Amino acid sequence: MEKWMVYNKKADFQKIGSEFGIDPVIARLIRNRDIQDMKEIRSYLYGTLAEIPSPWKMKDMERAVQILQKKITQKKKIRIIGDYDIDGVTATCILLKGLKRLNANVDTYIPDRVKDGYGMHEQLIDKALEDGIDTILTCDNGIAAAAEIEYAKKEGLTVIVTDHHDIPFRDTKDGRIWIIPKADAVVNPKQNDCLYLNKNICGAVVAWKLIWALYERLGIDSDEIWDFLELAAIATVGDVMDLQGENRIIVKEGLKKLSSTSFEGLKALICVNNLEGAEITAYHVGFVIGPCINASGRLDTAARSLELLLADNMEDAMKLADDLYDLNQSRKAMTEQGKEQAIQSIEENNLGKDRVLVVYLPDCHESLAGIIAGRIREAYNKPVFVLTKGADGVKGSGRSIEAYSMYEELVKCSDLLTQFGGHPMAAGLSMEEKNVEFFRRRLNDNCTLTEQELIPKIMIDVPMPISYLSKKLTEQLKVLEPFGKGNSKPLFAQKNLRAVGIRVLGRNRNVAKMLLIDENGIKMDAVYFGEAQEFVDFVQAHDTISVTYYPEINVFQGRENLQVVIKNYC
The missing domain is CATH 2.40.50.460 (OB fold (Dihydrolipoamide Acetyltransferase, E2P))
Incomplete structure (x- = not known):
């Protein structure tokens, strides 16, 4: 059952239509997207790259730039630790190419989803120490790695965090305590005292802003900032950020650039997906090109997607793009199979009565848990966690509905989890297998969703x-x-x-x-x-x-x- 509702937001649609030369219906559609005053409407319709905010408004940006400027001059070894999804891979690419442009002594490591798990772990810090690394620079991760960063600092490493995920917290009788890792610099707009107004940028845009600031400080031609625009656009769409304000401009202008991109790897992806000569839209990024970039991090290693983005000749790029295309086809088939198994489990185990669905699929590839959770959410319109059995216990991903903040609910179950992180609408977690049923019960006992909120x-x-x-x-x-x-x-x-x-x-x-x-x-x-x-x-x-x-x-x-x-x- 669905509930059909009509937006009832008021404005002078005739006046707006006349002012901007658009049909009053178009004016009403813009108002429905919470764009209200004339300045906002003008920016929505005609916004340019000049309106993208300065990176210097971000907390710790000055500190991060100072540290990196010094490390580059001293030729200290810098290692970028990224993530294995589209946002993490593009962020890693932006940082690597940007820092190499500045002659930094830099390399990268993208964690393996199965072997390493998400983000920073002690074994990655130990490996950095073994390799003589001086500075770790994270992207699309790090904000939830307080203990690991404390260990890295104790071992003498410099650590700079760039991330966009929600800030971890702990609720106490005296109020909420925010847990920010004690890195040398933490660049994340979601920090309460960060003056950067757009809190909803992806990890790749945060990374881009760091390179932007470094380019300005070190005198690189300002036009070179836009060399990364299509990567920022792909990440913004692929990581499902709100397409408003700055994000809308980045994606709108980045899509235009994508059709004639200088990245051989992106050209190859466009080619293998039969999009040459087509007008590439956000749909193509979200459902055609993006899943190919994600596929290697799901079924193989994200290092292959990074290699594609870094490819400097078309022959190599085409081989890599063909491989990623084939991997994505396999991923689609496995996802469909996993979705059917999840629905069967829900129906056979009478889980449909739960307001929060927790589905345990031990044999499912752990990289597909998030996609399957999204499909099940669409089918049942409930928050969904799909759990799989890994080498070191149970891992899972969740996808939520608007009325349910997934990350906040995981905080209430933190004693049952070995690791977790994410956003209100999506999260990742791990736990011991013995806690799966306790986790399901706890989520549902805590759940305050009403029947009305569960109606699509x-x-x-x-x-x-x-x-x-x-x-x-x-x-x-x-x-x-x-x-x-x-x-x-x-x-x-x-x-x-x-x-x-x-x-x-x-x-x-x-x-x-x-x-x-x-x-x-x-x-x-x-x-x-x-x-x-x-x-x-x-x-x-x-x-x-x-x-x-x-x-x-x-x-x-x-x-x-x-x-x-x-x-x-x-």
């Missing part, structure tokens, strides 16, 4: 008759791109439509095409993607249907025609 909400931008649609309006919707989290694709709705001439298409029989007719006889081509036969059966059982939709211009054999894509129906 479909947020409709505008209840708009299909008769209002035009090619001009549909083209104008492009000013709202890129779409993604925090800037969703517009959703319209209309009641009392008849669907006629319906037919099921596609090799997997997952497409339904039809003609929609409203009460005034206005007709519109329509398409539905999903369980097509189920949709057909529903239509045939009812005289009229209500639909949510978005319009698009379909191009077939050189001909353009307006159609709507149906998203939900009742």
Whole structure:
């Protein structure tokens, strides 16, 4: 069951439309995304790279730059410790290329998901000491490694943390205590006393800001800052950051640059995914290119994705891109199998009654736990943790719903966990196998989610008759791109439509095409993607249907025609 709701945010849409030369419907869509005053609207529509905030506003940025400037001059050995997902790999690439441009003595280590686990561990510090490393520089990790950083400092290492994850905390009777590692510098905008306004940037953007500041301090041409723009854009989309403000500008401009990127590895990925010559959108990054970069960190080693991004000739890049493409195809098949096993486990073990789902799949590849958790969340609209059996106990990943802060709930279970970290919407954890059932019970005993919060909400931008649609309006919707989290694709709705001439298409029989007719006889081509036969059966059982939709211009054999894509129906 879904609850359909209409945004009811007020503004003078006629005035906004007149001011910016846009349809009042477009003005209403912008207001629905919480963009309000004229300055914000102008930035949303026409924002430029010049509006991206200075890196110097971040806490400890000055300190980090001073330390690195000294280490570079002294030719001290610097090691970047990254992460094995798209954000961590791109952040590592940015730091490595940026520091090498400054003639630093630098190398990298991206932890192996299975062998090393997430982030800094003592064995990585011991290896750094063995290799004569002077300074460890983290990216997309480190904020939750207080004990490990204390050990590194005791052993004489300099440690700089760049991260964007939530700051660990402990609740006491006297209030909340924030646990910030005692590194030489901690660059993370989520620190309470950090003056950087955008708290929602990804790890790669934090890393980019550090290189940006170093370039400014050491006199590198300011144009070279933008050499990393497409990597920052890919990471922002791939790590599912809100596409508003600074993030929106980074992605919008980065996508433009991606089509003509100078990175041989990105060119190769675009090629193997048959996107050459195409307008690359946030969708392509999130669901085509990004998963290929993630695939090596899931099923092999993320060092291969880093190698791809660092490739300096097309022949090597194509070999690596082909391998990553094949790995991603394997990942897709394994994910589908894991999803089916998870649903079977939920149904057979009567877990569906739980408000927080904890599914233990001992034989599932641990790298797929997060993706499977996301799929199960979509199916049940509940917070989901998928746990797998690793060499050193149980590991897992969680994906949440808006009303449930996953990280805060894990804090309440910290005595059952050996390690955890993350965001309100996603988290990673590990524990002893004996604690799995205690963990499930604790989460559900603590859970305050109401039945209303567990009902999926479909947020409709505008209840708009299909008769209002035009090619001009549909083209104008492009000013709202890129779409993604925090800037969703517009959703319209209309009641009392008849669907006629319906037919099921596609090799997997997952497409339904039809003609929609409203009460005034206005007709519109329509398409539905999903369980097509189920949709057909529903239509045939009812005289009229209500639909949510978005319009698009379909191009077939050189001909353009307006159609709507149906998203939900009742």
